[in-house]
Amino acid sequence: MSVRETTTLRWIRASLAVFLKDWRSELRTRYAMSALVMFVVTTISIILFSLGGEGASPEVLAGMLWVVIFFAAMSGLSRTFVMEEERGTGMTLQLLTPPGAVFAGKLLFNLVLGAGLTLLTVVLYAFFINGFIVRTLSIFLLTIALGSVGLAAASTIIAAIIARANTKGTLYPVLSFPILLPLLMTVINATRLASDGAPLGEAAGEFQILISYIVVVITVSTLLFEYIWKD
Amino acid sequence: MALRLVTHGLRKAFNRRIVFENIDTSVSEGETLLIAGRNGSGKSTLVKILCDVLSPSQGSVDITGAGPLNAFTRKALFGLVSPYLQLYDEFSAMENLQLAAALRGLHGDARIHEELLARVALDPKRADPVHGFSSGMKQRLKYALALAHHPRILILDEPMSNLDADGMTIVRGIMTEQRTRGILVVATNDLSDIDVHERKVDLNVRA
Numbered sequence: 001m002s003v004r005e006t007t008t009l010r011w012i013r014a015s016l017a018v019f020l021k022d023w024r025s026e027l028r029t030r031y032a033m034s035a036l037v038m039f040v041v042t043t044i045s046i047i048l049f050s051l052g053g054e055g056a057s058p059e060v061l062a063g064m065l066w067v068v069i070f071f072a073a074m075s076g077l078s079r080t081f082v083m084e085e086e087r088g089t090g091m092t093l094q095l096l097t098p099p100g101a102v103f104a105g106k107l108l109f110n111l112v113l114g115a116g117l118t119l120l121t122v123v124l125y126a127f128f129i130n131g132f133i134v135r136t137l138s139i140f141l142l143t144i145a146l147g148s149v150g151l152a153a154a155s156t157i158i159a160a161i162i163a164r165a166n167t168k169g170t171l172y173p174v175l176s177f178p179i180l181l182p183l184l185m186t187v188i189n190a191t192r193l194a195s196d197g198a199p200l201g202e203a204a205g206e207f208q209i210l211i212s213y214i215v216v217v218i219t220v221s222t223l224l225f226e227y228i229w230k231d
Numbered sequence: 232m233a234l235r236l237v238t239h240g241l242r243k244a245f246n247r248r249i250v251f252e253n254i255d256t257s258v259s260e261g262e263t264l265l266i267a268g269r270n271g272s273g274k275s276t277l278v279k280i281l282c283d284v285l286s287p288s289q290g291s292v293d294i295t296g297a298g299p300l301n302a303f304t305r306k307a308l309f310g311l312v313s314p315y316l317q318l319y320d321e322f323s324a325m326e327n328l329q330l331a332a333a334l335r336g337l338h339g340d341a342r343i344h345e346e347l348l349a350r351v352a353l354d355p356k357r358a359d360p361v362h363g364f365s366s367g368m369k370q371r372l373k374y375a376l377a378l379a380h381h382p383r384i385l386i387l388d389e390p391m392s393n394l395d396a397d398g399m400t401i402v403r404g405i406m407t408e409q410r411t412r413g414i415l416v417v418a419t420n421d422l423s424d425i426d427v428h429e430r431k432v433d434l435n436v437r438a
Contacts, residue, residue: 010303010336017333021319028321088317094284095311096334098302231285 011104014097018105022080023112031083032113036076040121043068048128055131058195063188065132069121069151070184074173077114077155080106081163090163099226107156107218114152118144135197139190143203146210147187153214154179157221160228183213232296233260234308234383236281236414241290243276250276251434254290258414258430260383263406265425266418268434274418275315277432278388281416282309297383303336310382312373314392320362324353324372327361331376339379347375351401366393374405383413390417391424 026032047064056064084090093102122144126132134140158179162171190206241254250273258264268274279285281292283305294300297308318327325344332339348354351371361369370393377385390406391399406425409415417425 007301007303013338014303014334014336017330017336021330021334025319025321087320088315089319091279091284092316092318093334095282095309095316096306096331097336098306100302101334101336 011098011101014101015104015108018093018097018102019108019112022105022109025083026109026113032076032079035079036072036113036117037120039072039075040068040117040124043071044121044124044128051130053130058131058133059192061129061132062191062195064129065121065125065191066147066184066188068125069118069147070180071173072117072121073114073151073155074176076117077110077152078159078162078168078172080109080113080156081159082168085163094230099229100222102229103156103160103222103225106160107153107221110152110156110159111149114148114155115145118148118151132195134194136194136200136203138200139198139203140194142207143187143190143194143210146207146214147183147190150183150187150210150214150217151180153217153221154183157217157225157228160225183210186210186213234296234414235259235294236264236384236416237293237295238281239291239293241277241280241287241292243273243280243285244288252289254432256430256432258416260296260413261410262429263410263415263417263425263427264430264432265422265428266416266432266434267420267422268418269420272434274420274434275313275388277434278311278313278386278416278418282311282386294384307335307380308382308384310377310380310385311388312370312377312386312390313388315388316373318361318369318372318376321360323358323360324348324364324375325357327372328375328379331379335380337380344375344379347379348372351375352397367395367398370394371398371401374402378405381412384416385409385413386416386418388418389424390419391421 084093155176158172158176162168162175165171186206186209190203193203235257237257238254242252243250254277256264266274266277276285280287294308319330322330325348328344328347329339345354345357348357351374353368353371353375356364356368361372364372390402394402406415419425
């Protein structure tokens with residue numbers, strides 16, 4: 001086996017180790033999962049009570065779905081980096097593994113957590129909120145999939161930036177909002193198209209924006225992470 | 232070619248506060264470098280820079296005689312024991328060792344891990360979560376973690392911190408062994424921690 005192959009294998013192994021460590025740690029502590037589930041359940045309950053059985057327009061319902069997902073993500077997806085800093089294990093990770101492997105592992109963890117969060121929100125939202133109808137399932141599923149990847153990708157790098165700040169809790173949504181705004185506007189628009197029953201081709205522009213957003217965020221994050229991670 | 236760790240004009244400042252500057256030193260295989268200084272003199276900061284977990288404001292740390300280095304092989308050169316290095320408390324001692332190996336991109340060898348835990352007298356507690364460990368037991372586990380990959384440069388920051396008499400004896404054995412197989416760097420304000428040293432950086436003089 002060549003040196004390059006060995007190094008590539010070590011990168012993969014180290015990235016998976018970061019992911020599995022976070023996952024096992026999460027299963028034992030329920031640190032992020034509890035916050036996410038409680039946030040989604042509470043927010044959907046409040047929306048349910050405030051609507052009081054009356055319907056709302058597809059635009060409003062599509063927007064509210066992503067408001068729930070955005071703020072739930074803000075309450076949970078930063079934990080992966082914040083926990084390392086709060087427990088002082090960030091330096092242990094720095095000592096043991098290269099920054100690229102840390103970022104890849106943390107991104108993978110947030111992708112899985114973000115997908116679970118989005119799925120839970122969509123299922124509860126569709127079940128409880130009157131008037132939320134999806135007429136073009138293909139647009140909706142693609143929007144949910146791409147939106148959750150974009151949200152996880154942007155949340156991961158922002159979490160790395162704010163993890164060492166004193167005002168993490170406040171800074172995270174404040175810093176995330178402008179970065180996530182193009183993503184949120186696009187997914188809200190695509191969700192509205194899915195509710196209106198638009199053909200798949202009509203949402204092509206939205207999907208192009210979402211894919212471009214994901215590629216740009218992951219590329220920039222990979223390039224910048226080492227400078228963010230190391231003092 | 233023997234392994235050599237060399238610093239060139241190291242300077243570290245946090246905002247306008249200069250911690251140290253003009254640190255030029257070198258240490259070769261078989262030698263010990265003592266970093267001495269009182270509390271707050273910058274010993275731990277210098278240790279972090281040597282381990283490549285903190286960037287210097289100026290200057291560089293070079294390693295020669297280790298062959299071509301990549302992101303993994305450079306990190307594998309170092310083993311660090313320090314009070315500020317934290318363990319994953321929700322995992323057991325054995326799981327921490329397996330995790331450290333995996334994070335280095337290696338397959339952990341359970342037999343070696345068990346031997347290491349026996350050496351630091353933690354083998355009866357190998358399956359217990361670390362959050363139940365005393366500070367001395369955690370310090371012992373840090374030694375097992377630092378030695379698991381046979382580092383050629385072992386850096387000990389306050390090496391006897393939290394250890395009882397038995398623990399100190401174990402650490403003296405580890406230090407003696409390291410001198411025969413690589414570079415030992417010891418940062419301490421208690422000179423009784425270390426018997427011999429060939430090189431010294433005194434941060435009190437520079438402060």
